[in-house]
Amino acid sequence: MAFPGTWLTESESIAYRVVPKCACSTIGQIMYYSDHGRYFDGDIHDSTSGLHKWNQEDSQPIIDRAVKSRKAVSFTCVRNPYSRILSSFFDKIAGIQRNGKRYRGNLIPQIVQRYGIEVGSPEDNFDFDQVASFRRFLLFARDTIRWRRPMEPDIHWSAMSGHIATFIVNGGRYDQIFFTEKFNEGMQKVLDAAETPVKVDVNAVPRFNESEGHGPKRAHKVSDYFDDLSRHLVWEIYKKDFQLFRYDFDDPDNKMPKGEVDLDEVHAKLGR
Template identity: 25%
Template sequence: MTEKRVYLNPLSAASPLTRALAPFFPRYRSLLALEAYPEHLRGPLRNLVMSTDRRILFLRNLKCACTSVAQLLYYYSEGRFYPRSIHRATRGVYLARYWWSEIEPVYQAHSAFLFTLTRSPQARAWSGFTNFFVDASNIARHNHMGPMRDHGYDPAHGESYNFDVFLDYIEHSLAIDPLQTSAHFRPQVFNIAFGEIPYDHIGKVETLADDLRVIFERAGAPGFPPKELIEQRFNRSEAPRTPLTPAQRRRVRTIFARDYEAFGYDD
């Protein structure tokens, strides 16, 4: 029987190609600089976003409104939203993928207000599934399509069937190595290095508007963002959410048990 494949991310970026390109491109310099940190911190730190006034640090927890919040940080600096993918912006915010040299001293000094967001594991799992395999809109989708087919993915069988396949795929990946499992799919405690990174605030997508008001006020920008900006959403799936079966809900609770315990969800 052919072994089912999974796509895993490498733990180290210190490849010969990265070393060769680092003198010329900030992205590769940042990757090499982050190699100084333990493996389990490299991914989370690479997802930091800093405001240009260096008052606010946001750690992107994937599939937890990270596009919308990164856009708000860009608006905070520039007075408008970024017209393309905010996760590739080279101005208006500092992204750790390009500007780790700017972010690291602020992070180390804890001189900015540092926050992140979490989300209901059921809603987040469904969001990851639809983003990759229903809307087919994630740029990394091609990495996972072959392995998902190995696990039984077939669009003709419908979303509920394929969500079960998706949960099989996550379980298989996590059994090999949680740190190498896609940050879109793995438990959030790994994405945010829960218990190790000293957050000033951990908010929830479910209470996003209230959390954002608290975050910006405590960071020294009371009144931002106004209501009309809070209501803006980016990278939202257009696919309606199919109700999970009782068996699927139990599986989500098992796979993401650490998230339920750490963040107090009870869905």
């Protein structure tokens, strides 16, 4: 069985199912540090050694064994769906990527043409109607997820429950699932449960936000971006995320979860 999107420390102490736009850069760097006593020099997504990743062929049997034997503490991290889809828009659609180019080459011109989205540019200081463009992007995201057109859904805006389910369906079990909004507390619990070669104090870890500073800043509060239609689309796409991870659908400005994750419920509902 496969464990796509899974990272494992070389000491096999911690296994992490990556969920894009949920602090994955910081988590990867913490895992790297917990083995090596230093952070990876660069974006952790670019590392090809020092951390086992499922997309590295040599790592696959090691990850498979560590996950199935329950040797590693297995976890993932989730985020409020409203904040997550907004972050995807500002980073991947309106932002410039680390390589100085737009995300996925011809994607942006395609959706500008088909959906009337505006994204601005560094030259005009990203001057565009953020609310109107985001709502049109949301329609595009829904189309990719519901009908897989005009393209397959992207990992950055497909539902968290979909990412998280593959780990369960293929024979893994999560020991912990914590919230990006309570990051330090949740990450520290994972580290405390694992026997890592290097101790990590999460409060001393810098934030590794690889999308920071490459695009426009959000100009409005979260709820301003979501009218009735937008919220209908968000529910259509992320209903399971709101329900399983206890986020507040009724108040987009309340980013905090309303309760803890019930691991048994997650495994029962996503393991089918």
